[in-house]
Amino acid sequence: MPSPLKILIVEDEMIIGANISLQLSNLGYEVTGILPRGEDAIPQIKENRPDIVLLDIQLKGDYDGIETAEKIQEIGNIPIIFLTANSDEEHFNRAKKTNPYAFISKPFKKLDLQHAIELTANRLFLERNRSSKTDVDRQSEEDAYVLNDSIFVKHREFMVKLLIKDINYIEADRNYCRVYTNAKEYLLSSTLKDLDEKLPQEHFLRIHRSYIVNIANIEEVGFVHVKIGKKKIPISKNLRENLVKRLQTI
Numbered sequence: 001m002p003s004p005l006k007i008l009i010v011e012d013e014m015i016i017g018a019n020i021s022l023q024l025s026n027l028g029y030e031v032t033g034i035l036p037r038g039e040d041a042i043p044q045i046k047e048n049r050p051d052i053v054l055l056d057i058q059l060k061g062d063y064d065g066i067e068t069a070e071k072i073q074e075i076g077n078i079p080i081i082f083l084t085a086n087s088d089e090e091h092f093n094r095a096k097k098t099n100p101y102a103f104i105s106k107p108f109k110k111l112d113l114q115h116a117i118e119l120t121a122n123r124l125f126l127e128r129n130r131s132s133k134t135d136v137d138r139q140s141e142e143d144a145y146v147l148n149d150s151i152f153v154k155h156r157e158f159m160v161k162l163l164i165k166d167i168n169y170i171e172a173d174r175n176y177c178r179v180y181t182n183a184k185e186y187l188l189s190s191t192l193k194d195l196d197e198k199l200p201q202e203h204f205l206r207i208h209r210s211y212i213v214n215i216a217n218i219e220e221v222g223f224v225h226v227k228i229g230k231k232k233i234p235i236s237k238n239l240r241e242n243l244v245k246r247l248q249t250i
Contacts, residue, residue, distance in 0.1 A: 004030045008050040012036040037061035038068030057084040069098040168228045172210040
């Protein structure tokens with residue numbers, strides 16, 4: 001399994017910060033901290049660099065949120081999502097100069113937060129992929145990225161979000177593998193073994209040297225095969241027992 005995205009929350013209203021942290025944890029992200037002041041965030045970011053920073057624009061302390069964003073950019077290209085209860089033109093124009101990945105207006109719904117993080121993650125994956133075209137190993141690692149209820153897979157030049165429930169099975173194709181949904185097929189430059197290590201084991205199971213299946217989408221189990229949709233997928237004799245045990249726990 002790959003490490004989840006690391007997110008730092010900089011929010012001076014601790015109740016709001018704690019609520020955001022809980023929502024992010026439930027979505028499968030790792031919250032590296034909840035800090036009330038921008039000047040506290042800078043040394044932590046230097047020591048434990050997050051993938052994304054959620055940053056309140058109107059922070060109390062030596063730096064407001066926009067000044068904190070400018071300090072963060074001196075450290076490196078770390079995606080920033082601004083949280084704001086004040087959407088006036090002056091704050092927006094100042095914040096826009098720091099090139100944030102998104103704005104979330106308070107009060108916000110859980111879905112607003114989830115969409116902002118997922119869009120930022122997608123953009124982050126694309127940027128990392130473009131910057132590592134000559135690095136085969138990193139490119140392979142970024143071919144699939146697992147979140148709580150979905151998987152981002154590289155399709156042509158984009159990272160495409162596939163809901164776990166929509167993935168039926170995955171088939172080995174030499175040093176590649178093919179992901180099958182009801183609607184489409186995706187070719188990944190990862191081996192089945194590598195992908196098996198990334199996938200959430202509560203949803204997926206390898207039942208053959210060439211196949212991984214989404215257990216929830218199995219419609220029929222025979223002695224030497226399972227059926228998902230119209231596809232009959234072979235079961236290795238030594239892996240059939242594992243499948244039966246998993247089905248009994250559903």
